[in-house]
Amino acid sequence: MEFQLPELPLSQIFSFLDSFSLLQAAQVNKQWRTVANSNQLWKRLYVWRWPDSKLSCGCDGLVKEWKKSYLRMTRHERQMTLAKADDFSYKEASEEEGTMGLTAYVWKNDPEIVGMTPVICSVSSIKRLYAWDVQTVGDITGDIYTFTLPDLTQISKVKAFQFRVDVLLCSPHKQWMFACGLQQHTFSRAKWIPNRDSKIVLMYQRIPKKIGLMTLSLTTKKIGKKTNVEAREVGNFLLPDHIDSSNWMGVSEEELIVLGSGPYLFIFTTNGFLLRQVDDHLTGIMHLRVDHIRVLATTMDGTLHLYVWEEGGRYPYLKKCCELKFVSSNFTLDRYFYDVICDNDSIVRVVSSETTGFSILMLYTLKTSLQS
Template identity: 25%
Template sequence: MAPQLGPHELMHVFSFLEARDLLRAAQVNKVWNEVAMTKELWRQLCLRRWASCNAFPMVVGTQTWRQYYFCRSELEFRVESGRPQDFISKAVSGHTGKIDQLAYVTPHEYRFDERAKSVVCTVSSDCTVRAWDLHEGAEIWSSPVQPAPLMSLVAYPLLQLVVTVDTQGLIIGWKAETGSLWASFCLPTFCSSMEACGHSEGPFLMVACAEGNLYTLTVPQLQVVSKVATFSHTSVSLTCSPDQQWVFAFAQGSDLGPKVFYTQSLLYPSEDGLPVSTSLPVRLSSRACWAPEEAARLMVMHRDVRGTHLVITTFDLKARKSRDRVNTLEQQLASFPLPNTMTPHLMQGHGSQVILLASRSELVLFTIHGLQLMAFQDHQRPITSMWVDPTRVITSSLDLSLRVYLWNKKNTCPVLKSCYQLPGGSHRWASGFTHVKSDSMSIAGVEARSNGTSILRSYCYKVQLG
């Protein structure tokens, strides 16, 4: 009679199996069942399948690794299928004005135990900020009515903090769980841009105001660390690099070249008060985005030397540190002109080489060298917002629909597949979607109503939690 394999030998053999084969092996006998259900085998299965996704982190929580594997597999199937039975859609109302921005305040993670939830905050012209449970379709809390309409917000999910700014420049930090006020700071003029940034030294807030100054504030205290001039008396837009080491600032349509600031010099100002920065050799810039899989790769849309054609130029940024100073190094990697037929109003990066542009109702993908990868004409009216993450792209449109696209990771060159449409409400009452955001288990869209107000419309994928 052939010798039987012991538990250690079985564990080694089973480590090469996929989930379906492990389940079949578990039916052979008691010993095989015990080995096939081992925590370490299912942990390795999860890591082998998802650890390299570069998406949201895996959080097992109170589940077993086997429960986690099947929950996430079910979620992937439903996200790819997009059938009506794969998600629950809810219209969530409460604001009496127009919703100007939304942000998820729950951590972006793949979690399927009893603590899994999706919470967003919204700001509105009705002078309130509100928090919503998307799965329940219910309001969690609403702030008191503020002195002026709220125009923007950013979230710090790990701190459970949301920061808002109103049309008069009043910045307030709110506790995301309860809605109680945490801290406040008032700008001398209205805010033109606000950006949440993380850093090895801790999170901070970047704010540009209408007079052209850039403020760096501590979080959650909202105390000023530094104040520097960017562009005089003009509205400035800000965006932080993926490694949080750089802040890009530009004034739309300005002849002045956009600036890039080294964040360490904003957090720890020098005695002379001058931050480490550089001006990029482009003019009349209108849009910019970072390549999410590179530390500091910046794509800038601008006009050519004659000011007649739109061009996208890509730079890599580095900081060279010496004993007593830091020098910035910007290397131009590529530059290409856009077709004259395109007038992009939205721009996002994917991976390290891909640029997504929304031009009217069309979604177009280019490489940083100008090769057009694909174009989609799924919407009947202009695209208003675009969400891009490592697994999906979601667009919102004035045609009252959201469109879901999925990346095909098996291809060497990124391939985006148009999958399905998520409809909004009735055209009788609604005028289209204006914003869209997503986390691992839900999609939230802002639906504008014909009477000038807005509602949230949530789409939560059905997963049988652990």
């Protein structure tokens, strides 16, 4: 006689599965298919994978079937991995009164919301805010401010340090906030591991001209009315001697660390095992943007190199998609800096000259959907 678990404990077991395993479970029998297709399970997967999506932030009433939404978003997310340089349209905007700094999406494109388009914001050196996506901001006096959206009403002000805040990073699911000042700390970079909300990788320098990478797992422990934060070291290594000092670092969902050093990309495990060296760049890497799908490397000649992570962390780990050349006729590449962001349909980068104070906002958008 076939024994069947009640649906409630079966649903609790299925809550530990990823999307692929959940799809497989749905093929077993009618009861498993009913439970595996439940909105509750697929909503959990959706919100966990895309915590910044509008559907994850209060618009979930628009969704009737979370499984369909999850699968549609996954297909949409992968469309840029098929893109070539000719598949992008190009626009630019300039700012001559002050260099533009870090740029962020107010919201990204979401295929579940009809008519929604990506909106970005940037702050210039003359303190001009180009949009209103400012949730948490650090200042030169060491204070961290929290604001509401979109009216920018101040909620709180916390004194974090006696010196300025240079690095301020919110974890993917908004549970943690990492802050430090580069002048007083040996940390030069910090990256949260995508979809691993309590893990962060820190780049540090302890020995002259030697760079190290430390991975921490964070937990909270409540003692009486006080909550303590505990950081457990789960990986730590120094870069090999043949790798020059690196200023750029990112982490994949499979906990692979990618570094930019000179014209090369290096891929490590969190314990320091070198998996691959990517050497298809002609000039040095000036900027690196990494998320759970893509790696965007900008080189000194202005070229933007688009890579995607191989699924499951398989060899060769990174796959080259295309190169987007620097095409602006209004800008001379002398002394400059970059910032690059992207969503499923667009890539935005800011190029700012340190000598002239002139900035260009460069927007690459997919012309048509490449989904099958």
